[in-house]
Amino acid sequence: MSAQETSEAIENKVQALLGQMTLEEKVGQMTQIDFSVVSVVNGQDAENPIDQAKLEDAILHHHVGSILNTPTTPNNKAQSIEKWRKMTQTIRETAARSRLKIPVIYGIDAIHGATYTQNAVLFPQAISMAATFNTELSFKEGEIAAREVKASGLDWNFSPVMDIGRQPLWPRLWETYGEDVHLSSAMGTAYIKGHQGDNMADADKAPTCLKHYVGYSYPLNGKDRTQAWIGERALREWFLPGFQAGVLAGAPTVMINSAEVDGIPGHANYHYLTEILRGEMGFNGFTVSDWEDIIRLHTRDKLAATPREAVKMAVMAGVDMSMVPFDFSFYELLLDLAKTGEVPMSRIDEAVSRILRVKYQTGLFERSEPALAVEGNFATEEAVEVNKQAAREAIVLAKNDNEMLPLRKDVSILVTGPTANLLSVMNGGWTITWQGDAEELYPKDRPTLLQALRAKTSGKVTFVGGQRFSDEINIEQAVTEARNHDVVILALGEKPYCETPGNIDSLTLDPVQMQLARAIFEIGKPVVLVTFGGRPRIITEIADKARAVVLGFLPGMEGGEAMADILFGDVNPSGKLPLSYPRAVNDILPYDHKPIEAYEGNQYRPLYPFGHGLSYTSFETSGLKLDKSQIKLGDNVEVSVRVKNTGQLSGKETVLLYLHDAAASVSRPVKQLKGFKKVELKPGEQQSLEFTLTPEDMSFIGLDMKRVVEPGEFQVMVGGEMASFTVLKD
Incomplete structure (x- = not known):
């Protein structure tokens, strides 16, 4: 059966099922509840946390379309x-007893692996996966995460x-892939693929599910x-x-922004949810609210005068499913709105069709x-090895004066700092628990x-630190021990956090960490600074x-070994900064x-620039060439460049290709990344790389808010080289 026939067959099933559904069954499909709604009291550690009567009320009487989360919020854990x-x-089995046997779709935040399943393979978080500049590893992470989510039921x-x-x-x-589009x-x-x-x-x-x-x-x-x-x-x-990239890759669901843009909360933004997402981007899956955000149009945002008005506002803006999450209020209010005609049946049918379509596409009806x-x-050796590789490639060597690294394996080391002896600081939030800070569960x-x-070492390793991130470190003891060791590894950074509990007032490091660092530097021993955390603290x-x-x-569950591999030179670092x-x-x-x-005294002078990352070997790019110096509107430009390992060790290098539009009707960035390739080269080995610049790469949002390519000069930059081409007028 062809993809088109499959799509047609699914559409026929959706419409046939929709025609059999009552209003109550339709509104139920648009309702998503937290697991706690169907849980026994204090069900977190119960052998069977489901209260069957509550579950039947949710599925058979309220017809809920989706359940999310773990037993029991907010103390959720793997x-x-x-x-x-x-579970x-x-x-x-309960859904199979319903009148129309519509399956429930169970959602979970498996953001770096199956985070809420014990012993799952937990990858570097997205910011660290981005530092690998390795799309093959991202693809494999997606494969492994899906497999372990599905094995979990x-x-x-x-x-x-x-x-x-x-x-x-x-x-x-740290949940993003960094600053670059x-x-x-x-x-x-x-x-996604x-x-x-x-x-x-x-x-x-x-x-x-694309967020947010x-x-x-x-x-x-x-x-x-x-x-x-x-x-x-x-x-x-x-x-x-x-x-747009996620939609084109086939993601069938989108979660909505919990906050607001230019005064319009995400869940009430018809322009974003319907005119752009649907009308312009062609998204045909379903949207789901974030946590409690529809009622917050009333309670927090004061956009809606009543909870009822909040539901109407969100549904009419383009929200298809409500993460309510703790009760059936959305169901009851939307049911009433539909009966009075304030939310037309056409909008209800539209939302339910989208939800049913995804359930058919994902095979839930057949399961x-x-x-x-x-x-x-689940947790296979092969998956663990992929994770280890991801962690190794995620770590960025930012400075290495006088080849301080790699360390000899017989060197004596003092290890100190709050991130030295915790797994949680390498994983961050959404790890085993929501905040990721329950070290005892790792x-x-x-x-x-x-x-x-x-x-890994035969040398003396001494640790001065605590058992928890917040434990006070004896600075006097650390200084005394440092005098008796060859080198100090100073491990600083952030405690685990997620969402609003992670809000900070400044990017500065905690004063106590700075106090420890200053005291260590005072004695003059060589120091290797290692940092873990989700943000670039100063x-x-x-x-x-x-x-x-x-x-x-946040290099994930294999981060400790990966960092040690790099510090001792068992692995040549290849990570690059994604911000x-x-x-x-x-x-x-x-x-x-x-x-x-960056004009008249303004400067781009970060501590470390985007794309920065050192190696224990050296690389050189040369021979930048374009296949043509002039093109017509709509043409591609083929780019070639050589990269050579000019050092003494094998290593991996990411070659970054940037483009600059020299003059345009809207000011353009000084450069934008338009291509990257990661290669592994032996000493003396070189490789030719090919890139294609498309009209999309040359385009920008013009004066009329539409994407356009304007004639004129474009500059291509790779390494220290630049080449130009001109887009001719028609």
Whole structure:
């Protein structure tokens, strides 16, 4: 059966089923509830946390279309895979007893692997996956995450985040693929394709959900769920393309921005949800609200005078499913709105059709038990190896004065700092628990940085630190021990956090960490600064004094071993920064800034620029060539360049291709990434790389808010070389 015939067959099934449904059954499909609604009291640790009577009320009487989360909010934590399979099977069997046997779609935040299933393979978080500049690894992460979600009996993954990460204060920055549109789109696309494959109904594939449409990631004050000021041109230039890429990659669901843009909350923004997402971008899946955000149009935003008006406003703006999540209020209010005609049946039918279509596309109607066996599909050796490779490629060597690194394995080391001996600091939020900070729940067989260092060296390794991030470190003891060791590894950074609890007032490091660092530097021993955390905290003062700086961000469950591999030279680092690392708290400027931002005293001078990352070998690019110097509107330009390993070790290098439009009717960035390729080369080996620049790459949002390519000169930049071509007038 062809893809078109399959689509037609599904559409026929959707319309046939829709025609049999009562209004109550339709409104129920638009309702998503938290697991706590169907849980026994204090069901977090119960062997069977489902209250069957509550479940039947939800499915058989309120006809809910979706359930999310773990038992029991807010103290949610990972469950065993056996428990998940029993729970979801009970839900499946209950739904099969309903009049029309419409399955429930179970959603979960599996944002770097199956985060709420015990012993799952947990990858680097998105900001660190972006640092790999390796779309193949992102594809494999998607494959593995989908397989482990499905083996857990779950159906739907609230990932990836396609918000663009250009506000470093924002506590969800690490859930993004960084500040660049092209990199974010490429990594997200690869993840979606790996996760969904060619057929989402396959047993080892699952639907993704693009988050959080749109503008959520750019809060004016840096605090989570606060307002953004984004003009229409900036929206289309930087914030929409990632979601467009996700739609083109086939993501069938979109979660909506919890905050507001230019005074309009995401859940009431008809222009964004219907005119742009549907009308312009061609999205035909369903939208789901974020946590409690429809009622917040009334309680928080004061946009709606009543809860009832809030429901009407959201549904008419384009919200198809409501993450209510704790009751059936949305169901009851929408039912009444439909009966009075205030929300027309055509809108109800539209939303329900979208939901049913995804359920058919993902094979839920054909599934009576967990789609995938645990054996051979969960925490396999192959998956762990992919994860280890991702962690190794995610770590960025930012500074290495006088080849301080790699360390000899017989060197004596003092390890100190709050991030040295914790797994949680390498994983961040959405790891086992929502905030990711329950260190006692982390697996005992994965090494922290300290444990990995001890396992790899024959030298003396001494640790001065605490058992928790907040534990006070004895600075006097650390200084005394430092005098008796060859080198100090100073491990600083952030405690785990997620969403609003991660709000901060400044990017500065905690004063106590700075106090420790200053005391260590005073004695003059060589220091390797290692950082973990989701944001680029300001480290300029201590980075200037350190002999080496290694930026870990959130490299996941294999991060300790991967960092030790790099520090000792078992792995040659290849990570590159997916964002500009600021030098100072208020000096925030992305690499793709406008000329006016680096003019007459203004400068782009981050501590480390976008794309920065050192190696233990050296690489050289040369021979930049374009296949033509003049093209017509609509033509491509073929680009070639050579890259050579000019050092003494094998290594991986990412070659970045930038483009600049020399003059245009709207000011253009000084450069924009339009292509990248990662290659592995032996000493002396070279390789020719080919890139294609398309009209899309040359385009921008013009004066009329439409994408346009204007005639004129374009400059192509790779490494230290530049070449130009001209787009001719018709």
